[in-house]
Amino acid sequence: MRQVYLDHQASTPVLPEVFDAMKPYFTEAFGNASSLHQHGLRVREALKRSRGQMAALINADSAEEIFFTSDGTESANLAIKGVAYANERRGKHLVVSATEHPSVMQSVEFLERQGWTCTRVPVDADGTLQLEALRAAIRPETVLVAVHHVNHDIGTIQPIREVGRVCAETGVPLYVDCEASAGWLPVDVREFGAAMVSFSPHRFYGPKGVGVLYRNKKARLVSVIHGGVQEGGRRAGTENIPAIVGGGMAAEISLTELPRRIAHTATLQSRLWKGLKERIPYIRLNGPEPGPRRISTNLNLSTEFIEGEGQLLLCDLNGIAVASGSSCVSKSLKISHVLAAIGLDHALAQGNIIMTLGMANTVEDVDYTLETFAKIVTKLRGMSPMWDEFQRGVIDSVIAPTGRGKSFSQHAADVSGKAAH
Amino acid sequence: MRQVYLDHQASTPVLPEVFDAMKPYFTEAFGNASSLHQHGLRVREALKRSRGQMAALINADSAEEIFFTSDGTESANLAIKGVAYANERRGKHLVVSATEHPSVMQSVEFLERQGWTCTRVPVDADGTLQLEALRAAIRPETVLVAVHHVNHDIGTIQPIREVGRVCAETGVPLYVDCEASAGWLPVDVREFGAAMVSFSPHRFYGPKGVGVLYRNKKARLVSVIHGGVQEGGRRAGTENIPAIVGGGMAAEISLTELPRRIAHTATLQSRLWKGLKERIPYIRLNGPEPGPRRISTNLNLSTEFIEGEGQLLLCDLNGIAVASGSSCVSKSLKISHVLAAIGLDHALAQGNIIMTLGMANTVEDVDYTLETFAKIVTKLRGMSPMWDEFQRGVIDSVIAPTGRGKSFSQHAADVSGKAAH
Amino acid sequence: MSETYTLYNSTVMEHFMNPRNMGDLKDADGVGEVGAAACGDIMKISLKISNGRIEDARFKTFGCGSAIASSSMATELIKGRTIDEAMNFSNQEVVDALGGLPPVKIHCSVLAEEALKAALEDYVKKHPELAHKSPASETVAA
Amino acid sequence: MSETYTLYNSTVMEHFMNPRNMGDLKDADGVGEVGAAACGDIMKISLKISNGRIEDARFKTFGCGSAIASSSMATELIKGRTIDEAMNFSNQEVVDALGGLPPVKIHCSVLAEEALKAALEDYVKKHPELAHKSPASETVAA
Numbered sequence A, B: 001m002r003q004v005y006l007d008h009q010a011s012t013p014v015l016p017e018v019f020d021a022m023k024p025y026f027t028e029a030f031g032n033a034s035s036l037h038q039h040g041l042r043v044r045e046a047l048k049r050s051r052g053q054m055a056a057l058i059n060a061d062s063a064e065e066i067f068f069t070s071d072g073t074e075s076a077n078l079a080i081k082g083v084a085y086a087n088e089r090r091g092k093h094l095v096v097s098a099t100e101h102p103s104v105m106q107s108v109e110f111l112e113r114q115g116w117t118c119t120r121v122p123v124d125a126d127g128t129l130q131l132e133a134l135r136a137a138i139r140p141e142t143v144l145v146a147v148h149h150v151n152h153d154i155g156t157i158q159p160i161r162e163v164g165r166v167c168a169e170t171g172v173p174l175y176v177d178c179e180a181s182a183g184w185l186p187v188d189v190r191e192f193g194a195a196m197v198s199f200s201p202h203r204f205y206g207p208k209g210v211g212v213l214y215r216n217k218k219a220r221l222v223s224v225i226h227g228g229v230q231e232g233g234r235r236a237g238t239e240n241i242p243a244i245v246g247g248g249m250a251a252e253i254s255l256t257e258l259p260r261r262i263a264h265t266a267t268l269q270s271r272l273w274k275g276l277k278e279r280i281p282y283i284r285l286n287g288p289e290p291g292p293r294r295i296s297t298n299l300n301l302s303t304e305f306i307e308g309e310g311q312l313l314l315c316d317l318n319g320i321a322v323a324s325g326s327s328c329v330s331k332s333l334k335i336s337h338v339l340a341a342i343g344l345d346h347a348l349a350q351g352n353i354i355m356t357l358g359m360a361n362t363v364e365d366v367d368y369t370l371e372t373f374a375k376i377v378t379k380l381r382g383m384s385p386m387w388d389e390f391q392r393g394v395i396d397s398v399i400a401p402t403g404r405g406k407s408f409s410q411h412a413a414d415v416s417g418k419a420a421h
Numbered sequence C, D: 001m002s003e004t005y006t007l008y009n010s011t012v013m014e015h016f017m018n019p020r021n022m023g024d025l026k027d028a029d030g031v032g033e034v035g036a037a038a039c040g041d042i043m044k045i046s047l048k049i050s051n052g053r054i055e056d057a058r059f060k061t062f063g064c065g066s067a068i069a070s071s072s073m074a075t076e077l078i079k080g081r082t083i084d085e086a087m088n089f090s091n092q093e094v095v096d097a098l099g100g101l102p103p104v105k106i107h108c109s110v111l112a113e114e115a116l117k118a119a120l121e122d123y124v125k126k127h128p129e130l131a132h133k134s135p136a137s138e139t140v141a142a
């Protein structure tokens, strides 16, 4: 069976060159970077080299602006809490977009429990930040604005330059979570006007176990993981040298390969979306159309009248790995807050499937996916009471309303009311 | 030149079996454990297996009591802050030993800045926790006691069973940092009566990039790195699967090899210390004598009249990798707080050298070290004004006082007073 | 990959991939459609009943793999039971027959129980003469 | 390992491994011993001075690699200088001659300057006739 990995947003395999770069650091060059002897000094060199590679990927001024953490989540925690704690006396107000990743959202909620306040700036139906609302949200006591570069769920590219300009005007440092873009789209901290940027190499063919936080001198930042004086006192703990080395190599390769990555995935993205639209009725793309406002790797779909987990499982049984933001696939039984923030009808959020492309995907993969996915949708619609009720005019479609029947949500509410618990 | 690695406390090389176990998880099994498809499910299995291996190493009841973090530092932060935040309403007082690792100490200091209070329980001259002082420190509002198993600097084994009994009597959960013991000394969470235990595989031939926190149900614990629901909501962020797999394998091997590790290092430890005593006058062992109260891997030495960094550098130039707790090797220009806590004379703290043994060390390594180290001490003493002044009766020895001359510290103060700044 | 990794155990997977009794019954004697407020799943069960016994059962489900498997298994289990027996049907039977469900998915089996009971209720409503025999609403509420 | 990694640059390492002018001068004309309050290092410099010029210099140091290298370099640099020149000696000369020191180790070069000036002060004290010529105490305090 053909294997088609369409979940590059979740993780990517480590490139052979990256793995080769890492290898010596497990066994031969195993030292602790804090040690003053050969073994420690050798890995310090490696650390420094990687910092340079990371800085180059995002056009940072200097390698000294690069801090290593354990992952993108920790980088986000450090950016949010580290700035909040450092500026406690200046002000306790934060501004974030409504569609930040949970690592940002939950960090903010934690701070709210500790007495900070936060304004969540809404996005439009495509997931694009509303700039006027951002401007209105910034107050004299605002110490940080956090807006991601690309949305992890729906692939929307945010107007970061404009966001950066608003921040510059108001003198508030800007943190840009680039986890969903770095390695796949140019990231330029200077063009962004970003005081901080975070990303994670495992998303662009680097290893897990390392996250990056860029911070220029504009942002005061204190440590959130306390202990030794590693990472200039900004992150205590023994550095994960092999992952840092591999991550650096992955960054270097990404920088060179970037135009090719964009071209390759954009071609497949448009073929895939076009094919899906043609074959499957009542399917919708969430977020902007493929083009300058959407990252070339991501398709976020809603297949009406069926639920996401079933689609995901049947894809998997056919060798196709995809993700979903439906409530059934989340441990909290909640739909992705991003889908909620763009005001997606619950029925469509439930049918959510996310396909994210990578360099190993081929035209044949796309065609196999189109064929297979169409069959899966047919099979699941055949099992779905909603599809049947739509055929019979009991409920209507959200994607292509016929004017007959009540809404799916109304119907769901009606039958849920019947439930015994 | 012979290469003798005597800094196993800092880090250890990854074992070939461990590396082999990790390998597939970089390239072939690269999935994200949160994914619901093949790639995700496969690594979930790996995660689960590793949890079991970690649980076995410390005799935990169940794999579900194992949480993965990025390193020992983060585990300590989670244990301290996670319990503090979870019990905020019950009480805001913590008790720690005076010789905890900086990751514990700095976490506590962070909490102190946020309104918690903490009692630091003193240790005796060997670094052993004073149990009566511990008992006296515990108050009704105490929510956590933190005492490490083995001291990272001076190798003292703490009376953890007794500490556990005091905690059980008072009903306060006990957190035991086992980073300096796990893999080299039996760790038994039940025998310890520990609610939490942390350790890090890179200290016992596992990879960097993973820390472990055991937590039984006795301790309420909230997350400190916020975001997704990984690790049962206790640690957000994409799991570092290769490191977790390697760490589990390292734990499994350690458990089997433990008696051999203890026997091997104890033999070398006693040969090394005996040889040093014989060859080098005015040298002192900090912490307990080799035996049941000291871990078999560690020798913490003070060579009088010379400073630690010079010894370390000359060792390194001769292929011998060692550590030092002297102020010159620390970025903060402070001597190790552990040496301060055992009341070590400043002159001896300055001359500090730490040698930590491992399985690759041989009798020949020890003999080479003895011979080389004796020469180094002679060379450095030849350069030292203190050695000369001791010979001339101007200052006295702390280790073997002659009754002639003033103390080193007095002399140092006298000449420092002369300093122009 | 050499091995196959599945989210659910092999019984659940089997029922998800090859659901039994999928569809609608023409001229059903009782039909129940319920939704789970928690996750948004919807399940519909139709029953053919004669002589106080469930002769046939069909389901349609909008929901995750375990919801589909639960309805498949529930319809299998209740075929041939009397109305009274079916009234005492519990989701635990579904869970057990499926060899277990992840904790977060237990509610899918509850949904199957509810859909079944809604179908029975519908049948009883259409046959008021049975009302005294089986206090459907109470059972359902239990 | 194929490559050699060092904490300090090669000049510092060279002076640490093979320090110049290590030892004490018999019949020194001026001796200065100073300690760094910050880190606990101690440095002693003895000078041979004749005709207002430093003819020879020796050091002894209790301290880290950079302290040893700094005293070695300082004694090298000041040999042949006049007292006045030596009074204006600055730690930056040591740092520069060593090709740089890590920021946290700059104080080692300061210690060398202080030890030198203490030795000069000692010499001046023993030769009150020079006092009007070079206001040692002020210079030292600078």
Ligand SMILES: Cc1ncc(COP(=O)(O)O)c(C=O)c1O
Binding pocket: A236, A237, A238, B009, B071, B072, B073, B074, B076, B101, B103, B148, B150, B151, B152, B177, B178, B179, B180, B200, B211
């Ligand atoms: C006793 C102890 N606890 C905690 C730590 C911190 O662990 P890591 O360096 O793996 O973050 C160390 C590290 O040296 C340690 O020795």
Ligand SMILES: Cc1ncc(COP(=O)(O)O)c(C=O)c1O
Binding pocket: A009, A071, A072, A073, A074, A076, A101, A103, A148, A150, A151, A152, A177, A178, A179, A180, A200, A211, B236, B237, B238
């Ligand atoms: C936009 C964004 N930020 C942060 C994170 C968290 O990164 P990690 O999973 O590497 O901890 C993710 C992960 O999916 C993400 O997509």
